[in-house]
Amino acid sequence: MTKWMVSHEDIEAALKDVEDSLIQEDAEEDALLVQAGADAAGVFGDGDESEGPDDVRVGLMSLADIPVEEWDSIAVSPLTMFGDGLWDFTCYPHVAAKGARLNFDYVNALDFNITTQRFVHWLRISKALLFYQVPHFAVSVWIRSYGAMATRKTRLARLFHLFDEEFLYLGGPGDTGFRTINDLSVQTVLAFIENLPTPGAKWEMAWTLRYWRKLSVSSMLPPQYAIHDEYVDKATVGRYREAYDNASTPFSPIPLDDYAEVVDHCLRWVNDYGDDVLWLFRTFFRSVVGEQAAKLRQDSLSVNSRDGLAVFAAYAPALVDGIPWWPLGITTKRSDGTDYLDPHRIMHIVASFVDACCTLILATTGMRRSEVSNLRSGCVSRTAEGPWLSFTVFKTSHASQGDAKVIPIPEPTARAIELLEALSQEARMYGGLDYLFAVVAGHHFGNRAHLAYPERAVKRVARITGIDASIHPHRFRKSLAMYLIYQDPRNIELIRQLFSHKSLKMTLRYILALPGVHTEIKQIIIDQNVALLTEVVGAVFNNKIGGVAGLRARKTIEESAIFKAKLQDAGKETLVQYVESMLDQGISILHRTNLAICMKTPAAAEPSPCGHRFLAEATELHPTLYACDPLNCRFAVFTEKHIPVLENEIVFHHKLVAHPYAGEQQKAFSERVIKHAFARLREIDSDHADDFLRKVANG
Structure with missing residues (x-):
């Protein structure tokens, strides 16, 4: 072991270094994804935030062609007219009803109601912008969720702050003093954005202005409600979005309710709708992928052919509340009265399905984005124990080709991957590649799908389910790491959906071995255990440690080949390596007990390691102090700080043994305590232990 002493300040600095290096691993992966650029972009590339004006679909209903006075009579859904104070889309598939209802008739944060006559233009503008966010009127193929309508309304409401500050759109268009956004300079608008309080508000405002501009240049809005100047370009929106992402907390665990909502959504797509999606894609393959690849599936049908419509009408998809789950039906063209299926709507369904599959993989494995993006065809195999996933772990800091890993996965995850395999079969053939995520249309x-696709898929699923918009693939890994540390049985309902009880422990063991999940666990341990880790690491490093767990930690370090190779560097690098080795040996959440440091903190409702086997389970997170017997416990660590309490324990029981009223049972117990306490004392400092023994023997 080492011959020099280190201070607690040195150890705390080393812990900080390790923590920073763990965070840096994800930063390096982000950098690699940025370097990939847009060369791999495709249908699963940019979401609705990144589309330019030329992305507006042709053939849409244009509000510019309808007199403003007649807008109120437009049916925005079977339940709602444009002029209603509440838009209701709950007749379409959705996760939460609150996200599928839009209320305009209320007093907002600026203390006014936009349904009053004074704000009639504000109401029309906001409804017009929202109209093109309704999936069946949407300008973008990426807008496909009715359950996220309320979130879109909140984003567009940022405009009211600008209108209020600059007195825009008040009165009549022909009135003197009637001002529109076109009366503002670019500098004024940009200054307004910069003065917004949060990165999220700045991004939402910039995105809304660009979206408004896109509709305007595409002649989707009447002149009085169009925006003429390009106040923000695509790069500016991207810059605000990056600042928003950087300011969010992507490394925090996902709340259990949100995690369950996401998993339920994905399982519904995979288990209930997966076969329907595959049938739909294969049946109308030629209309979705285009003529250049149509020959890959000669038996596919056209969306406007008699045979295609007949096959669709005869097909029986899964039902939700007695009606087909998909927002798809035979439509009649106004121009010539012919019937057809909307190919964009088919692609919406396919893309939503792929998003759900990708998110389910992340949620059940803890894999990094780069690992998911690089999954290959044939990555799932089956044994008597169940499905297994083969993939490559990339060590970005070493620029290696990565290491092959095989882990067990839940059956729904295996099904999701197998459905993706079938869906992208022709795309892989056409492109001559074997990536699981291949672009299947357009x-x-x-x-190959964009390397950042997993992140965008997760964010779209988050918006659809109405949960925290800052959800990030990293957060699934953090959540799994928290479960692995705490083994919190409150998670059992979620876990039961994914893993059989038979395979759960094996699966978690393999997941724990993944560098990404293990990295997260080490981060959590450092965050929550700085003081205790400093004491334990210092004790091992300075060879002043005792206890079964303490000796186990020291032995692990001494046998570490990597650590031995660095022992000649008697400085900070060695200390950092020492800390990493300590963390790698499996330290969990620590706590102080009556005589030692315990390396096993029980979770809520988990039996304490020191409790009697017939003892009722604890009801909250705490050590069972009255049952704690650390002197010979496999989870106990003793350091120099424990020498006085060990000495007191020895003296106390030495006096008990000598007391004339002590019974044989008490004497046997006290002698056992003395033996174990002295053994711990000798492990920490043998010379001091020998001196103390002589003092006790001499009275």
């Missing part, structure tokens, strides 16, 4: 058919 101009990039057959290309």
Whole structure:
């Protein structure tokens, strides 16, 4: 072991270094994804935030072609007219009803109601912008969720703050002093954005202005409600979005309710709708992928052919409340009265399904984005124990080709991957590649999906389910790490959906071995245990440690080949390596007990390691102090700080043994305590222990 002493300040600095290096691993992965650029972009590339004006779909209903006075009579859903104070989309598939209802008739944060006559233009503008966010009127193929309508309304409401500050759109368009956004300079608008209080508000405002501009240049809005100047370009919106992402907390665990909501959504797509999606895609393959690749599936049908419509009408998809789950039906063209299926709507369904599959993989494995993006065809195999996933772990800091890993996965995850395999079969053939995530439609058919696709898929699923918009693939890994540390049985309902009880422990053991999840666990341990870790690491490093767990930690370090190779560097690098080795040996959440440091903190409702086997389970997170017997416990660590209490324990029981009223049972117990306490004392400092023994023997 080492011959020099280190201070607690040195150890705390080393802990900080390790923590920073763990965070840096994800930063390096982010950098690699940025370097990939847009060369791999495709249908699963940019979401609705990144689309330019030329992304507006043709053939849409244009509000510019309808007199403003007649807008109120437009049916925005079977339940709602444009002029209603509440837009209701609950007749369409949705997760939460609150997200599928839009209320305009209320007093807002600026203390006014936009349904009053004074704010009639504000109401029309907000409804017009929202109109093109309704999936069946949407300008973008990426807008496909009715359950996220309320979130979109909140984003667009940022405009009211600008209107109020600059007195815009008040009165009549022909009135003197009637001002529109076109009366503002670019500098004024940009200054307004910069003065908004949060990065999220700045991004939402910039995004809304660009979206408004996109509709305007595409002639989707009448002149009085159009925006003429380009106040923000795509790069500016991207910069605000990056600042928003950087300011969010992507490394915090996902609340259990949100985690369950996401998993339920994904399981519904995979288990209930997966076969329908695959049938829909294969049946109308030629209309979705384009003529250049249509020959890959000669038996596919056209969306406007008689045979195609007949096959669709005869097909029986899964039902939700007695009606088909998908927002798809035969539509009649106004121009010539012919019937057809909307291919964009089909692609919406397919893309939503792929998003759900990707998110389920992340939620059940803890894999990094780069690992998911690099999954290959044939990555799932089956044994008597169940499905297994083969993939490559990339060590970005070493620029290696990665290490092959095989882990067990839940059956729903295996099904999701197998459905993706079938869905992208022709795309892989066409592009001559074997990536699981291949672009299955559009101009990039057959290309590899964008390397940042997993992150965008997760964010879209988050918006659809109405949970925290800052959800990030890293957060699934953090959540799994927290479960692995605490083994909190409150998670059992979620876990039961994913893993059989038979395979749970094996699966968690393999997941724990993944560098990404293990990294998260080490981060959590450092965050919550700085003081105790400092004491334990210092004790091991300075060879002043005792206890079964303490000796186990020291032995692990001494046998570490990596650590031995660095022992000649008697400085900070060695100390950092020492800390990393300590963490790698499996320290969990620590706590102080009556005589020692315990390396096993029980979770809520988990039996204490020192409790009697017939003892009722604890009801809250705490050590069972009255049952704690640390002197010979496999979870106990003793350091120099425990020498006085060990000495007191020895003296106390030495006096008990000598007391004339002590019974044989008490004497046997006290002698056992003395033996174990002295053994711990000798482990910490043998010379001091020998001196103390002589003092006790001499009275």
